Amino acid sequence: MSHAHSDDHAKDEGPPAEHEILSRAIQELLEEKGVLTAEQVRKRMELFEAEFPQRGSRVIAHAWANPAFRKRLLADGKAACAEWGLDLEADRLIAVENTPRIHNVIVCTLCSCYPRALLGMPPTWYKSENYRRRVVREPRAVLREFGTVIPEDVSIRVHDSNADMRYVVLPMRPQGTEGWDEEQLASIITRDTLVGVALPRV
Amino acid sequence: MTPSAYTPAPERRFNAGERVRVKTANPPGHRRTPAYVRGKQGEIERVCGRFPNPEELAYGFDGEPRRVLYRVRFMQKDVWPTYDSPSEDCIEMEIYEHWLEPA
Numbered sequence: 001m002s003h004a005h006s007d008d009h010a011k012d013e014g015p016p017a018e019h020e021i022l023s024r025a026i027q028e029l030l031e032e033k034g035v036l037t038a039e040q041v042r043k044r045m046e047l048f049e050a051e052f053p054q055r056g057s058r059v060i061a062h063a064w065a066n067p068a069f070r071k072r073l074l075a076d077g078k079a080a081c082a083e084w085g086l087d088l089e090a091d092r093l094i095a096v097e098n099t100p101r102i103h104n105v106i107v108c109t110l111c112s113c114y115p116r117a118l119l120g121m122p123p124t125w126y127k128s129e130n131y132r133r134r135v136v137r138e139p140r141a142v143l144r145e146f147g148t149v150i151p152e153d154v155s156i157r158v159h160d161s162n163a164d165m166r167y168v169v170l171p172m173r174p175q176g177t178e179g180w181d182e183e184q185l186a187s188i189i190t191r192d193t194l195v196g197v198a199l200p201r202v
Numbered sequence: 203m204t205p206s207a208y209t210p211a212p213e214r215r216f217n218a219g220e221r222v223r224v225k226t227a228n229p230p231g232h233r234r235t236p237a238y239v240r241g242k243q244g245e246i247e248r249v250c251g252r253f254p255n256p257e258e259l260a261y262g263f264d265g266e267p268r269r270v271l272y273r274v275r276f277m278q279k280d281v282w283p284t285y286d287s288p289s290e291d292c293i294e295m296e297i298y299e300h301w302l303e304p305a
Contacts, residue, residue: 092250094273109236136238136293137282155290158278163234163296164253164271 053120054186055086056168056194061185063095064173074170081118088117091166096159098172098196103150105143105196106159106167107135115166119191126195136160146197169196176202211252214270215299220246222274223305224297232260235301239293243305244276247294255298270299 016024030036059081063070072080077093093115096104108114109132114122125131135142139156143149150156159167171193177185192198216222226241234256249272254265278291285291 140287152288155288158293160236160293160295162236165250165296
């Protein structure tokens with residue numbers, strides 16, 4: 001699978017695309033009507049890019065370090081996050097647990113549903129037709145292309161987030177992390193490990 | 203604060219562990235039931251609660267009456283007859299009650 005990177009320089013050249021003109025026009029109308037301000041839109045984008053992507057690693061590090069929280073996270077992801085001070089807004093969260101027998105991986109085949117309040121904006125490959133089409137029918141081959149080889153005796157559970165729930169993988173805590181604090185643990189819990197296309201490595 | 207993942211759904215047709223079949227239908231319009239599981243059998247993994255019907259919401263209606271949403275687990279071999287990997291591999295997704303029938 002080609003992991004296409006968006007080429008922002010190329011996109012900046014030439015006239016704006018139709019959807020850019022449309023979203024700009026809608027924003028200007030909403031500003032004129034006093035529904036929202038440009039500052040609110042900018043702040044929101046900053047949250048998505050700077051704040052939200054760090055939340056997932058922190059939540060999972062906390063779950064690794066705290067068995068009672070882990071249990072609550074698996075029982076009701078949104079309630080556990082709320083109790084820990086993290087408002088996931090509209091996202092209803094289901095955490096799916098990797099075990100020595102089960103590996104979980106997340107996709108949205110219908111569009112690009114993603115736990116944005118926990119992981120920020122989805123990466124380009126997550127939105128690609130290639131990933132969405134193939135990971136549901138040949139997950140092992142797709143994971144291999146990410147460098148993740150799941151042994152034959154481990155079942156793969158694909159989660160198609162096709163409706164109202166959002167998903168995050170709770171990976172297994174690797175050996176060699178004994179005594180680590182939550183900040184150290186969070187450093188190996190990357191976005192891709194929370195979508196299930198990679199495994200945390202020490 | 204928006205409600206938790208598990209809104210109560212006391213009046214529902216199915217419970218966790220029961221076998222179901224996704225209806226074979228191709229109605230026009232906005233549907234959240236992926237075509238690749240229509241007609242396939244699976245098992246209720248959990249009850250998610252009652253949610254506004256996305257098939258109505260998509261056209262600006264209020265989504266009432268709310269529909270019970272389930273997570274259904276399908277074995278990959280039941281979804282893709284040519285699936286070539288260990289038999290326990292599965293795929294799970296959310297299906298609204300009106301798309302399910304007992305299997």
